[in-house]
Amino acid sequence: MSNFTNVTAIKRANLYFDGKVSSRTIILENGEKKTLGIMMPGTYKFSTVEKELMEITAGSLDAKLPGEDNFVSLKEGDSFSIHSNSEFTVVVKEVVDYCCSYIK
Numbered sequence: 001m002s003n004f005t006n007v008t009a010i011k012r013a014n015l016y017f018d019g020k021v022s023s024r025t026i027i028l029e030n031g032e033k034k035t036l037g038i039m040m041p042g043t044y045k046f047s048t049v050e051k052e053l054m055e056i057t058a059g060s061l062d063a064k065l066p067g068e069d070n071f072v073s074l075k076e077g078d079s080f081s082i083h084s085n086s087e088f089t090v091v092v093k094e095v096v097d098y099c100c101s102y103i104k
Contacts, residue, residue, distance in 0.1 A: 004028065017044055023100070032101070039096040045089045048082050051103040055079040059096035064089040 010025040014035065021044060023037025039061070056078050062071040066086040074080065082088050090096075 004034070017042065020044075023098075034102070035100045037098055037100070039090070039092045039098065041092050041094060043089065043091045045087060048084055048086050048088075051084045052082045053079060053101040053103060054082065055099045055101075057097045057099055059092070059094045061093060061096050062091040 004026060006029050007026040010027075014023045014025065014037070016022070020040040020042050021037065023035035025033060025035050027033050039059075056074050056076055058076050060073065060075040062073050063080060064071045065080060065088050066083065071089075071091065072080075
């Protein structure tokens with residue numbers, strides 16, 4: 001899905017890592033929550049509360065997913081899932097545009 005219609009957008013940005021990662025929250029008509037954001041080049045470690053699906057819509061990064069010993073390279077069109085209460089690390093090579101879906 002390349003666009004969303006009939007959503008509620010939260011005005012305030014979610015800022016992480018001194019503003020190098022930012023996102024905006026949208027809520028779909030069915031109550032599903034997503035964030036749309038960008039990550040500047042750098043290395044970032046994230047923690048999850050809910051299960052997440054991360055879709056890369058532009059740029060590229062390497063991700064070290066829970067339980068894995070090696071990083072995997074991801075680019076525009078790729079996605080990955082993270083279980084709830086997990087941690088993962090990304091190394092952003094170039095500005096990354098992403099969509100994160102939170103799965104209950």
